[in-house]
Amino acid sequence: MKVGDEISLECNRRARYLFEKMRGIEGITEATVAYGSLACKLNLGTIRPEDVVKEMNRAWRAYAEKDDSGRLIRVPACYEEPFALDLDWIAVRSKLSKGEVIRIHSQKVYTCMMLGFSPGFVYLDDVDPVIACPRLETPRLKVPSGSVGIGGEQTGIYGVEGPGGWRIVGRTPLTTFNPYVDPPTLVAPGDKVKFEPISTKEFEYIKSSFRKPSFEHKGIPIFEVHQPGVLTTIQDRGRTNHRHYGVPRSGGLDPLSQSQANYIIGNTAEDPTLEVIGGHFKAVALSASVVCVTGAKVGLTLDGKVMPSYEAISLERGNEIALGGPSQGFINYISVAGGFEGEFILDSYSTCLKGGFGGYGGRTLKSGDVLYALRLPEQVQPITVSEGRRVQLPSNGITMQVVPGSVEGYRQTWLDFISSKFLVTSASDRMGCRLRGTSRLTAEQGALLTYPTYPGYVQLPPDGDPIVLQQDCQTTGGYMLLAYVPPYEMCKFSQAKPGATISFREVGREEVIEETVRFEETLRSYFSVRNP
Structure with missing residues (x-):
C-alpha cells in the first residue's frame, strides 16, 4: 500500500503508523515499511488480500497527525x-x-x-x-x-x-x-x-568493547566436509517477521524439495538441512546416521556405489557420501535424521550470507568443516514421496506463471516481457537471479521511490535485464517492479541452472491465490514427525 510518492517526514509517519497497525493482525505473518509504503505477507488460509485492504482503510480513518515520539x-x-x-x-x-x-x-x-x-x-x-x-x-x-x-x-x-x-x-x-x-x-x-x-x-x-559471540557446537559430530561444492549452506524454513530490520528471510530456495528431505526420514519441518547449489559435494561420516538427498538429478554415491535420491540412506562411520554435478535441476538438499546443528539466530538456523550470521558461522561450508547433528533418533521409519509429488525439474526450458507488478501505463514493457524468452545468467546467487533476453527490455518507469521487496518480485533495472529476487534478497528496492512469481513457481525456478531458458505467462490474481493456498497445504502435509 502506498501512502505517498515523496520522501518526507509526514509521508513516512503515515506509512509507519499503518505498519504498526497491520503487523498485529492475525494472518499477517510479516510487514515491511519503506519511505511512503508498506507491504504485508499473508497466510492466505487465514486472511485474504481484500480483508487486509479493509483493515488498512479502517486504520487509516483513525489516523491522527502527531509528533514522533521516538528515542534520541x-x-x-x-x-x-x-x-x-x-x-x-x-x-x-x-x-x-x-x-x-x-x-x-x-x-x-x-x-x-x-x-x-x-x-x-x-x-x-x-x-x-x-x-x-x-x-x-x-x-x-x-x-x-x-x-x-x-x-x-x-x-x-x-x-x-x-x-x-x-x-x-x-x-x-x-x-x-x-x-x-x-x-x-x-x-x-x-x-x-x-x-x-x-x-x-x-x-x-x-x-574494542564489542566482540562477536563465539558459537560452541553441542551436538553430535556427523560429517567432515571434504569437498564443499559450489555454494553449500545450512538452511531451515527461514526466519519470518524480521524484514523490518532489513533482515532477509533466507531458508531453502526450493522449500518443497527441502521439506520432503526432512519428511522422508522423519524429521520435523523446522530441522535444518544442507542446501547444495551446483553439486560437487563430498563428506565423510563421523558417526552412524541416516540421510536423504532430494532436489536436482545428480550422481549420488556412497563409497562409490550409486545410491537413489528421495530415499533413506544408512551411513556408518567412515562412509563417504558424494554428489556429482547435477544433470537436471541445480539444487539438492541433504537431510540427516535429527537435523543439522547450526547457529540459531533470530528464530532460525538459516545462514544469512549478507549478514554473516546463522548456520555455520554465517558462511558457506568449506573443506575441513565438521558438521553436527542436533540429535540422533533411536530409530528411523522412512517413508517415500512419489515422483509425481516432487519438484518439476527444468530441462531445456520452463514457463513461469506471473502476475503484473507496477506496470500501469507501461503496457509495451509488459508485453515485451511476457512475449520474450530469457536465459538464466551466471550472475545469479541466493539474493537474485539475473536474466538475459534476446533484446533488453526498456525500463520506462525508471527508478521508483524505495519500496518493500519480497522473494518472487521481478525487478527491471535500467540495463533492461530482469532480476528475479530470491530468498536472500534485499528487503527494500527502487527498480521498476515488473512482475511477481508465486512461491509454488519459485521452487522450480530456483532449480533452473545457468543457461536454462525461461519464459513467462500472465495469470490472474485469484488463480495465484488459490494455487498458493494449495501449495502451502502441500508443504504442511510434510510437517509430521514420526521418529522418536
Missing part, C-alpha cells in the same frame, strides 16, 4: 582518515572546508525513516542541501559496517559490510546491527539520531 540516540562518528573515504570530495564539491562539512552533517537531529536494503541499514532524512551529493557512479564492492554515508539528499548508516554507492563521510564504532540481541538494531524507525564527532583514538576504544 546519540551516535559517535569519526570523520577522520581512514574512515572518511569521500569527505575530501564532498568538501571540494560543496566549496567548503572538511571541518564545515563535518559541522553541517553533525549538527542536525535526523529522523530514522526506515531500515532496509541490507540488515540494519539506517535510512535517515535529508541532509543540509549544501552537502547533498550524488551517489558513486560505480558502487564500492565492500563498505565497512558502521560507515556513515550521504546518498543524494539523505544520510544513513551501513549496518553490515557490503556493497554500496553512498559517499562515505565517516564511521561509527557502535554496532548498529547485532543479530545476537533483541531487538537486533540500535535504531528503529521514528527514532532521532544525532551524530557526535569523535577522534580515531576514541573510535578504537569504543570499537
Whole structure:
C-alpha cells in the first residue's frame, strides 16, 4: 500500500503508523515499511488480500497527525582518515572546508525513516542541501559496517559490510546491527539520531568493547566436509517477521524439495538441512546416521556405489557420501535424521550470507568443516514421496506463471516481457537471479521511490535485464517492479541452472491465490514427525 510518492517526514509517519497497525493482525505473518509504503505477507488460509485492504482503510480513518515520539540516540562518528573515504570530495564539491562539512552533517537531529536494503541499514532524512551529493557512479564492492554515508539528499548508516554507492563521510564504532540481541538494531524507525564527532583514538576504544559471540557446537559430530561444492549452506524454513530490520528471510530456495528431505526420514519441518547449489559435494561420516538427498538429478554415491535420491540412506562411520554435478535441476538438499546443528539466530538456523550470521558461522561450508547433528533418533521409519509429488525439474526450458507488478501505463514493457524468452545468467546467487533476453527490455518507469521487496518480485533495472529476487534478497528496492512469481513457481525456478531458458505467462490474481493456498497445504502435509 502506498501512502505517498515523496520522501518526507509526514509521508513516512503515515506509512509507519499503518505498519504498526497491520503487523498485529492475525494472518499477517510479516510487514515491511519503506519511505511512503508498506507491504504485508499473508497466510492466505487465514486472511485474504481484500480483508487486509479493509483493515488498512479502517486504520487509516483513525489516523491522527502527531509528533514522533521516538528515542534520541546519540551516535559517535569519526570523520577522520581512514574512515572518511569521500569527505575530501564532498568538501571540494560543496566549496567548503572538511571541518564545515563535518559541522553541517553533525549538527542536525535526523529522523530514522526506515531500515532496509541490507540488515540494519539506517535510512535517515535529508541532509543540509549544501552537502547533498550524488551517489558513486560505480558502487564500492565492500563498505565497512558502521560507515556513515550521504546518498543524494539523505544520510544513513551501513549496518553490515557490503556493497554500496553512498559517499562515505565517516564511521561509527557502535554496532548498529547485532543479530545476537533483541531487538537486533540500535535504531528503529521514528527514532532521532544525532551524530557526535569523535577522534580515531576514541573510535578504537569504543570499537574494542564489542566482540562477536563465539558459537560452541553441542551436538553430535556427523560429517567432515571434504569437498564443499559450489555454494553449500545450512538452511531451515527461514526466519519470518524480521524484514523490518532489513533482515532477509533466507531458508531453502526450493522449500518443497527441502521439506520432503526432512519428511522422508522423519524429521520435523523446522530441522535444518544442507542446501547444495551446483553439486560437487563430498563428506565423510563421523558417526552412524541416516540421510536423504532430494532436489536436482545428480550422481549420488556412497563409497562409490550409486545410491537413489528421495530415499533413506544408512551411513556408518567412515562412509563417504558424494554428489556429482547435477544433470537436471541445480539444487539438492541433504537431510540427516535429527537435523543439522547450526547457529540459531533470530528464530532460525538459516545462514544469512549478507549478514554473516546463522548456520555455520554465517558462511558457506568449506573443506575441513565438521558438521553436527542436533540429535540422533533411536530409530528411523522412512517413508517415500512419489515422483509425481516432487519438484518439476527444468530441462531445456520452463514457463513461469506471473502476475503484473507496477506496470500501469507501461503496457509495451509488459508485453515485451511476457512475449520474450530469457536465459538464466551466471550472475545469479541466493539474493537474485539475473536474466538475459534476446533484446533488453526498456525500463520506462525508471527508478521508483524505495519500496518493500519480497522473494518472487521481478525487478527491471535500467540495463533492461530482469532480476528475479530470491530468498536472500534485499528487503527494500527502487527498480521498476515488473512482475511477481508465486512461491509454488519459485521452487522450480530456483532449480533452473545457468543457461536454462525461461519464459513467462500472465495469470490472474485469484488463480495465484488459490494455487498458493494449495501449495502451502502441500508443504504442511510434510510437517509430521514420526521418529522418536
